[in-house]
Amino acid sequence: MQWKKTQTGFYHDGKLYPFSDAVDFLRFPILTPVEKFRLGTTILRASRLKDWRSIENVTVEEWLTGLSGSGVFNKIWRPLLRAKLGEEYKTTAATFLWATIQRLYAARNTGMKEELFGYLPGGYAAMLAKFEDALTSLGVTLRKSAKVQSIRRNEGGLCIHFAGGERVPFQRVIVTAPSAIAAQVCEGLADEEKEKHRKIEYLGIICASVLTKSRISNYYVTNILDETIPFTGLIEMSALVDASELKGHGLFYIPRYLRPDHADFARSDEDLQSEMLRSLKRMHPHLKDDDVVAFRISRARHVFPRPTLGYSTKVPAVDTTVPGLSIVNSAHVINGTLNANETIALATKEALRIHSKAN
Ligand SMILES: Cc1cc2nc3c(=O)[nH]c(=O)nc-3n(C[C@H](O)[C@H](O)[C@H](O)COP(=O)(O)OP(=O)(O)OC[C@H]3O[C@@H](n4cnc5c(N)ncnc54)[C@H](O)[C@@H]3O)c2cc1C
Known part of the structure; x- marks a missing residue:
C-alpha cells in the first residue's frame, strides 16, 4: 500500500474552492462564521x-437540521x-x-496526526490476480464471469444452475450477491425471507472512468454543491497515485448514484x-474534447443498501431456512458505510x- 495526503475541493456557483485544512475551512466563502461554527460542532x-x-429512527435531514441549523x-x-x-x-x-x-x-483514532489515503499500486486487478x-495453488476452482441462474435444493444437497445450462452440486452455498438478486436466484426460501431481501432498498450507480492526456486538478475528491451538475462528485485518482503509475495521464471517476429503476440506466453510453x-467542462473550462483519451461507462443497479429508518431491525438473517444455504452481503453491514474494509x-x-457451525 502507498499512503498519501490528499486534497479536497468543493464546487459551488461556477467556482472550485479548496477544503483540505483549517485555513481552507476559515476561508470557505459559502458559510458565515456562525454557520462554520455550527458545521464544526455538528461533526464533533x-x-x-x-x-x-x-x-436510527430519525431522518438524516431532521438530525442535521437540528444540529447545524437550516x-x-x-x-x-x-x-x-x-x-x-x-x-x-x-x-x-x-x-x-x-x-x-x-x-x-x-x-x-489510530493515533495518526493527519488523514492519509491508501492505494494499492496496480489497483484491485493486481490484488485479485494474487488471490x-x-x-x-490451494486447489480451489474459480469460475469467473459465471452467471448463477438459480440455486435449488434436491435430495442430494444444493445445486447451482449456471446460465448456459451447467449444473454443479454443492453441500453448502454462501451467496454474496446483492439481496435483490439473492431473492431471485435462491429457490425454496420462505416468503418472509424473500420479502425481507426484496425490501432492502438499493441505490445503483452509473460510473464513468475517464483517461485524459494529463491531470485536471489537485483534488482527489471534489464535492459538488451545484445541483445542476448531474453527478455525485469527482474522484481524481491521478491526484492520489504516483504519476508514474499512469504514465503522466489523468484518471478520474464520475460516479452517479440512482435508484435501480431510474430511466438513465437505459441511456446510451454516447448520450x-x-x-x-459538458458538465465537466463547466467545472474545468481548460479541459478540451481532444484531451480525453478514453471514456468508459459502467452500470450496476444494486450497489448500495440504503439505511432506511429502523434499518437494523429489517436486515434478513444470514442463515436461511434452506439447509446449507446462507446469504451474506453488504446489506448486513449495519451502521457502517459501504467500503472494502467493512465488507472484508x-x-x-x-x-x-x-x-465452525458446519464442523
Ligand atoms: C463508485 C464506487 C467507488 C467505491 N470506492 C471505494 C473505495 O475507494 N474504497 C472502498 O473501500 N470501497 C469502495 N467502494 C465500495 C466497495 O466497492 C464495496 O464495499 C464492495 O465492492 C462490496 O463488495 P461485495 O462483494 O459485497 O459486493 P459487490 O462488489 O457488489 O459484488 C457482488 C457481485 O455479485 C455478482 N453477481 C450479481 N448477480 C450474480 C449472479 N446472478 N451470478 C453470479 N454473480 C452475480 C456481481 O457481478 C458482483 O461481482 C466503492 C463503491 C462504488 C460503487
Whole structure:
C-alpha cells in the first residue's frame, strides 16, 4: 500500500474552492462564521456519539437540521445528500451520515496526526490476480464471469444452475450477491425471507472512468454543491497515485448514484458521455474534447443498501431456512458505510462462523 495526503475541493456557483485544512475551512466563502461554527460542532458531536440506536429512527435531514441549523443544511448538507442519495435522502436514517463521520474519525483514532489515503499500486486487478494464484495453488476452482441462474435444493444437497445450462452440486452455498438478486436466484426460501431481501432498498450507480492526456486538478475528491451538475462528485485518482503509475495521464471517476429503476440506466453510453463531458467542462473550462483519451461507462443497479429508518431491525438473517444455504452481503453491514474494509470484516466473521457451525 502507498499512503498519501490528499486534497479536497468543493464546487459551488461556477467556482472550485479548496477544503483540505483549517485555513481552507476559515476561508470557505459559502458559510458565515456562525454557520462554520455550527458545521464544526455538528461533526464533533457526531464523532462523539456512540449510541447509534438513538438516531436510527430519525431522518438524516431532521438530525442535521437540528444540529447545524437550516442555513448549513440547505447550503452544504442537502446538496451533498442529494448528490449521493437523490431524493431518497428524505427517507434515509441519520445513521448514514453518522457512520460516514465515524469512518473519517477512525483514521484519527489510530493515533495518526493527519488523514492519509491508501492505494494499492496496480489497483484491485493486481490484488485479485494474487488471490487467484494463491487460491488456485490451494486447489480451489474459480469460475469467473459465471452467471448463477438459480440455486435449488434436491435430495442430494444444493445445486447451482449456471446460465448456459451447467449444473454443479454443492453441500453448502454462501451467496454474496446483492439481496435483490439473492431473492431471485435462491429457490425454496420462505416468503418472509424473500420479502425481507426484496425490501432492502438499493441505490445503483452509473460510473464513468475517464483517461485524459494529463491531470485536471489537485483534488482527489471534489464535492459538488451545484445541483445542476448531474453527478455525485469527482474522484481524481491521478491526484492520489504516483504519476508514474499512469504514465503522466489523468484518471478520474464520475460516479452517479440512482435508484435501480431510474430511466438513465437505459441511456446510451454516447448520450451519458456527452452530458457528463459538458458538465465537466463547466467545472474545468481548460479541459478540451481532444484531451480525453478514453471514456468508459459502467452500470450496476444494486450497489448500495440504503439505511432506511429502523434499518437494523429489517436486515434478513444470514442463515436461511434452506439447509446449507446462507446469504451474506453488504446489506448486513449495519451502521457502517459501504467500503472494502467493512465488507472484508463481515466476510471473515461470517465465513468463520459458518465453517465452525458446519464442523
Ligand atoms: C463508485 C464506487 C467507488 C467505491 N470506492 C471505494 C473505495 O475507494 N474504497 C472502498 O473501500 N470501497 C469502495 N467502494 C465500495 C466497495 O466497492 C464495496 O464495499 C464492495 O465492492 C462490496 O463488495 P461485495 O462483494 O459485497 O459486493 P459487490 O462488489 O457488489 O459484488 C457482488 C457481485 O455479485 C455478482 N453477481 C450479481 N448477480 C450474480 C449472479 N446472478 N451470478 C453470479 N454473480 C452475480 C456481481 O457481478 C458482483 O461481482 C466503492 C463503491 C462504488 C460503487
